[in-house]
Amino acid sequence: MVAARAPRRAAETWGGMVEANPALAVVDTLLRGTGQVMFQNNPLTGLIFLAGIFVNSGKLGGLGILGLASSTLAAYLLGADRTLIRNGLFGFNGILVGIGLAFFLNYNGLLIGYIILGGALSTVAFMALANLFSVWDMPALTAPFVLAAWLLLFAVLLFANLRPNLLFVIPGVPNARVLPPTALREVAAGAGAVGLTPVNMTNALFRGIGEVMFQDKLATGVIFLFAIFVNSRISALFAFLGSALGALTAWTVGASGIANFHGLYGFNSVLTGIALGGLFYVLTWRSAIYALVAAIVSALVFAALAVFLAPIGMPALTAPFVLVTWIFLLAKAGFKALVPVGLADVPTAEAALEGYRTRGAGPAAPGRGDSS
């Protein structure tokens, strides 16, 4: 592919600069941490992700970087493995904690401290889960983010100095007798076409990709997809298919068309699609179907967790992705139709496939790899 040459050459130049300059190594680490939110260990992908966030909200971008820096710094201070740090594995949960807390809480000085603490907590939780799951060679995924953000978000309902903003769902028992408005549309009432129009479907699809990092904006979703594409075309394909299947599933079962328009039924399926589509299993026809079924299940589980958390008004975050991907991955030892990729051997979907074709296993790259 001619198109892939230019970024590859740029990556090589960047790699050389990073080796020579410790300050650039820090930047590289933080950018890889950003890219790892969607499993892309590539500083360029991380940079484009940041661009996509800042296009939508400077506040979310800035506080996201605060969480990213906090979690990465905590890993350094606690003496975590340097290679894992350099690959951004202590960054992706931190940036999500930063954006997530900034998204749901009103801004004040205390929030700054809360995000720094949350970032550090996500690093401890990542190390804990990595140790826990090493027995089964399983990844922590974004569970450290979900855990840290849930604990810190639940708590604020009892705190006067950290307040939930208007995006919070008001706590209440779910009403089993009221049907949700199923027509795909932007807001409850007013302007804009309603139903399965190309515009509405495009919004659901790309906002689903943007919502992985709380970005409810079509353009950001397009930028995110491009950022993934730069590192892995297979991952980009499964991000796209995941979002589409999530939205389609929500439409089929009659979920809220407004939530669907804004990508809420897509973002977990995006992550599940990327994880199972060629990354933790070698890409074959069977593993592709397996990944897409898991993406459908992720959209259903999003609704399940939303109901479960409704009495306290809390968001599901990426817990549906984590839960479904864990289940579909833990089964790996028992299904001969699927070829799992060792955790230490997960660079890009392309490299896993290549490695499998040449010698029946992924290459022995450290962490989630060093593909760029």
Add this chain to the structure above:
Amino acid sequence: MVAARAPRRAAETWGGMVEANPALAVVDTLLRGTGQVMFQNNPLTGLIFLAGIFVNSGKLGGLGILGLASSTLAAYLLGADRTLIRNGLFGFNGILVGIGLAFFLNYNGLLIGYIILGGALSTVAFMALANLFSVWDMPALTAPFVLAAWLLLFAVLLFANLRPNLLFVIPGVPNARVLPPTALREVAAGAGAVGLTPVNMTNALFRGIGEVMFQDKLATGVIFLFAIFVNSRISALFAFLGSALGALTAWTVGASGIANFHGLYGFNSVLTGIALGGLFYVLTWRSAIYALVAAIVSALVFAALAVFLAPIGMPALTAPFVLVTWIFLLAKAGFKALVPVGLADVPTAEAALEGYRTRGAGPAAPGRGDSS
């Protein structure tokens, strides 16, 4: 025992036919999957179970078989171990998902797809839990069913095209100040004797056995108990004792007499009784008492989970059995008074006892065994 000879001879004939005919092997697999709901790896037990279900409800029976077929087929397609499949280990969660979803949701075309998906999901979850628990040689029990059914049931409160039926509890916070009506009776008001009458006690006892598969009918409970007896008299005894202790516990603490009449305090204790009564521990006086204490705890935990899920109106399913049995089994390595049976060596309670008496351990039968 003369009485046991006839079924044994029939079983041998059936075994020969199954070996010669692949279509019969499929039937045998599905029947064993049905029997495994109560740990009985015996096609005749499974057949009588199905008879007991169809006596009560053709719809539940038919949709149960759909879930059973879906989970078993998914295991084949994913390349699961053939011996495990043939022993029905990928069937019992599937049939429970089928019956459970059909029990709580209104019937429509989409429900068919939901059950097929749920059956397949239970197979992935079973393989995941089997892998997870292999570290401690622990069984998944019906956790795959509970997990798949909970996720799919929770979600429908947000879906317009899959609706909960009238059996659903309406979501609401529990009222700690209102006392439940404790008198044992069939309905809140009207005809029928009230209190600890023989009729009411018989109902509670046998409906408790029937409710293991959502069958709220005295006759079905009698049929189920007979089906267990055909394969294992010890298991039948502990199913009976479990149901009785569950009902007695509920009566003692002053639980709802109506729920008790309909077997809701019995079905988890039935399963706990069977599992711990001679199956996963060699039957001794101490292990028998241990199993019966666990059966009492299961009835209390049923109430605990019902309260926990009240705000979203969801059923506890067999989660109390799973939780209590896991706790009482996980402790095995530390209690010298109990003799655990290896997971690969669990055929029937009788065989485990026999094996222990002759050589100090259960026979090396595959899966949950091939006793029939």
Add this chain to the structure above:
Amino acid sequence: MVAARAPRRAAETWGGMVEANPALAVVDTLLRGTGQVMFQNNPLTGLIFLAGIFVNSGKLGGLGILGLASSTLAAYLLGADRTLIRNGLFGFNGILVGIGLAFFLNYNGLLIGYIILGGALSTVAFMALANLFSVWDMPALTAPFVLAAWLLLFAVLLFANLRPNLLFVIPGVPNARVLPPTALREVAAGAGAVGLTPVNMTNALFRGIGEVMFQDKLATGVIFLFAIFVNSRISALFAFLGSALGALTAWTVGASGIANFHGLYGFNSVLTGIALGGLFYVLTWRSAIYALVAAIVSALVFAALAVFLAPIGMPALTAPFVLVTWIFLLAKAGFKALVPVGLADVPTAEAALEGYRTRGAGPAAPGRGDSS
């Protein structure tokens, strides 16, 4: 230290008496079980703890001893390891179950049976968790108490014969729009100074230590701290710092000043402080800061679990301590800045430090040690 000589000589005399007299060995076992609530394997500490409880409430003391006896007896009957029993490891969860159930439920004859069952259940749960966590050399902490007490407490909302008392929070969805009254004070209205007065701060601090065993009394907190000091000055220091940080954290984020006054934001931080402050990690400057950050997090997680359980009106108990300490301990393998102490080598913080200084690891004492 001259001051430490007298208790040490008394301990030696007591040790000799215990060896000669089986009845005293039972007393010694029960006292150690009481001391282990705060990780102090010392009969004198346990005796002073009991004194502190009886100063506040004879009922809680008596029913606590019932739970303690039940859990310890169950361990004997089930054939648990004698050394573990003698070190009180089957006692500390039992006494907490006894006090906890007596604290939240109205007294009647059935409560006696409930506490006996709960104590036995905590022993099975302890053995189960010990087996589960042996893979990572992780402690069960007070999770068996939390598990047994939660299950038995949740259930009573459906029982007519076991009733919650007025200390129960009334179940309800949390109100995200109402600010809590943040001023530190004893009761909602009436006499007493308000705010950060020395009296109020002293109350928050010592009641926080007392609340570890449900004792909402300043004097009891003072007695408890002295009891810890008798066995380990490092543990006493971290109990004090934990309580202070918990209260300070609650004050900073604007939590209820009344809950804070009564020690509710302190008791989990007390336990986290003791566990991570020199006990499961060798005491260094880095591990001390790590422990204190975990104490801060514990106070926040207390609020999070209180919100999570609000719809069913249930208490968080020591679950925040368990959750936070597990996370901060599980990470041990990955952080080179911290030196973990093997579970079998945890006697007192002082012995762990001494052992590390002389030969780089804790002494090989059985269980949580035999320091006294």
